[in-house]
Amino acid sequence: MKIQDKKIAIVGGGPGGLTLARLLQLKGANVKVYERDINKDVRVQGGALDLHTESGLAALAKAGLMEEFKAHYRPAAGLMRVVDDQLTIHFDEHQTGKKEKFGDNNHRPEIDRGPLRQILLNSLEADTVVWDSHILSIERIQDTWKLVFQNGNTATADLIIGADGANSKIRPFVTGIKPYWTGITMLEGSLKDGAKTAPVIHALLKGGKLFGYGKEKTLIVSSKGDGSFGFAASFKSNEHWAKESGIDFKDHQQVLSWFKKEFSAWSPAWRELFESPDTIFIPRPQYCMPLDQHWEANADITLLGDAAHWMPPFAGEGVNMAMLDALHLSEALTSPVFSDAKQAIASYEKQLFARFAKIGQATLFNTEWMHRPNALNDMLAMFSKNKLKQGLFIIRYVIQTSIIPFARKVMGLVPARKVFR
Numbered sequence: 001m002k003i004q005d006k007k008i009a010i011v012g013g014g015p016g017g018l019t020l021a022r023l024l025q026l027k028g029a030n031v032k033v034y035e036r037d038i039n040k041d042v043r044v045q046g047g048a049l050d051l052h053t054e055s056g057l058a059a060l061a062k063a064g065l066m067e068e069f070k071a072h073y074r075p076a077a078g079l080m081r082v083v084d085d086q087l088t089i090h091f092d093e094h095q096t097g098k099k100e101k102f103g104d105n106n107h108r109p110e111i112d113r114g115p116l117r118q119i120l121l122n123s124l125e126a127d128t129v130v131w132d133s134h135i136l137s138i139e140r141i142q143d144t145w146k147l148v149f150q151n152g153n154t155a156t157a158d159l160i161i162g163a164d165g166a167n168s169k170i171r172p173f174v175t176g177i178k179p180y181w182t183g184i185t186m187l188e189g190s191l192k193d194g195a196k197t198a199p200v201i202h203a204l205l206k207g208g209k210l211f212g213y214g215k216e217k218t219l220i221v222s223s224k225g226d227g228s229f230g231f232a233a234s235f236k237s238n239e240h241w242a243k244e245s246g247i248d249f250k251d252h253q254q255v256l257s258w259f260k261k262e263f264s265a266w267s268p269a270w271r272e273l274f275e276s277p278d279t280i281f282i283p284r285p286q287y288c289m290p291l292d293q294h295w296e297a298n299a300d301i302t303l304l305g306d307a308a309h310w311m312p313p314f315a316g317e318g319v320n321m322a323m324l325d326a327l328h329l330s331e332a333l334t335s336p337v338f339s340d341a342k343q344a345i346a347s348y349e350k351q352l353f354a355r356f357a358k359i360g361q362a363t364l365f366n367t368e369w370m371h372r373p374n375a376l377n378d379m380l381a382m383f384s385k386n387k388l389k390q391g392l393f394i395i396r397y398v399i400q401t402s403i404i405p406f407a408r409k410v411m412g413l414v415p416a417r418k419v420f421r
């Protein structure tokens with residue numbers, strides 16, 4: 001199959017879409033990325049991301065961008081402190097340190113989203129990304145696609161790749177399968193000048209990550225290179241909590257009042273995260289695509305990243321999977337093994353379904369224990385030097401993520417839809 005003959009439209013310029021554009025351009029493909037943001041600077045990018053050797057970093061290496069990554073990653077950003085709701089430190093990587101290095105399987109270096117996006121943007125040919133391209137719909141006209149944007153513009157393409165995230169507009173053209181509600185809501189916050197705005201948390205954070213665990217609630221804070229913090233409070237709730245709560249998330253006083261009530265058992269020091277009028281809050285109800293999802297491959301449209309397999313972020317796999325999808329899809333589309341695009345896409349999607357079934361299990365396992373009454377004990381068991389504690393945690397992991405799913409498969413049962421209440 002000659003990919004050079006096709007006009008490819010990637011919808012969405014997140015980490016998945018941009019990585020795919022780079023990888024395809026290296027193979028001489030004709031690619032445009034249609035991105036909703038009006039320019040590259042318009043949006044506050046979220047917290048730091050850890051890229052994994054076997055996925056995110058593997059894609060960057062193939063894209064020839066490892067040197068740029070090494071120049072921009074933040075070695076100290078991955079150092080984690082685990083605290084309880086009273087901010088007592090129970091585990092501290094600033095004390096124990098981290099020994100991994102590039103090439104190690106468990107190495108997970110951290111980079112801020114902004115610099116990662118910039119590295120990928122810089123790697124693309126001029127005018128690859130068409131900003132201010134909020135897609136409204138697509139229409140098949142004979143052998144081509146017509147893309148219709150909110151600003152009135154249109155474009156055409158032979159092949160569309162939906163990389164437009166969790167609420168993908170492209171996904172319904174590939175599958176009718178919908179995500180299901182997990183029972184958890186996350187309230188994301190982006191706070192400027194952490195040292196000044198939240199001095200107690202800043203001192204504890206020490207340029208790294210802070211994982212706070214209370215009864216059925218978590219609060220994770222991550223420092224960013226520009227001195228700001230990204231943080232997320234997560235808790236069990238109704239599906240439509242964000243609307244039903246009546247909170248105006250642009251009014252920090254309303255958010256603070258809610259936090260004081262909902263996290264009343266937590267040390268008042270946490271409240272400094274919610275006290276600045278400049279902090280931006282976004283409620284994010286957590287959904288997950290069914291782990292057994294699959295669909296018939298098409299010849300001219302497919303999905304990657306969150307658009308394909310949206311899942312909660314509690315295993316830190318979302319970005320890594322999006323970038324690995326990009327690597328696999330670019331390889332399939334440019335492989336001489338496949339005689340046409342449908343075969344290439346079918347092979348890519350088969351791999352994607354299998355990988356998501358596995359990674360999704362691990363993600364749901366984390367989502368569950370992180371919202372248990374004794375989540376702190378589970379977190380500490382994972383890192384414990386006590387082999388019995390660690391062993392019991394690993395046994396639970398194996399039972400829930402391998403043995404139960406295998407038994408259900410043998411018995412012909414669909415995977416359980418995990419809703420955490």
Ligand SMILES: Cc1cc2nc3c(=O)[nH]c(=O)nc-3n(C[C@H](O)[C@H](O)[C@H](O)COP(=O)(O)OP(=O)(O)OC[C@H]3O[C@@H](n4cnc5c(N)ncnc54)[C@H](O)[C@@H]3O)c2cc1C
Nearest residue numbers: 012014015016036134135164165305306313316317318319
């Ligand atoms: C609070 C939080 C913390 C997270 N932490 C981690 C973590 O630590 N590690 C990790 O691996 N993952 C994490 N994730 C998940 C991770 O952010 C996603 O899995 C990842 O960004 C998916 O990449 P993507 O390229 O598929 O989609 P996205 O990053 O969502 O990118 C989609 C792009 O498409 C654009 N777009 C959307 N709709 C349209 C449209 N209609 N038309 C045109 N463009 C459109 C968007 O503007 C965006 O640029 C976290 C998520 C959240 C919410």
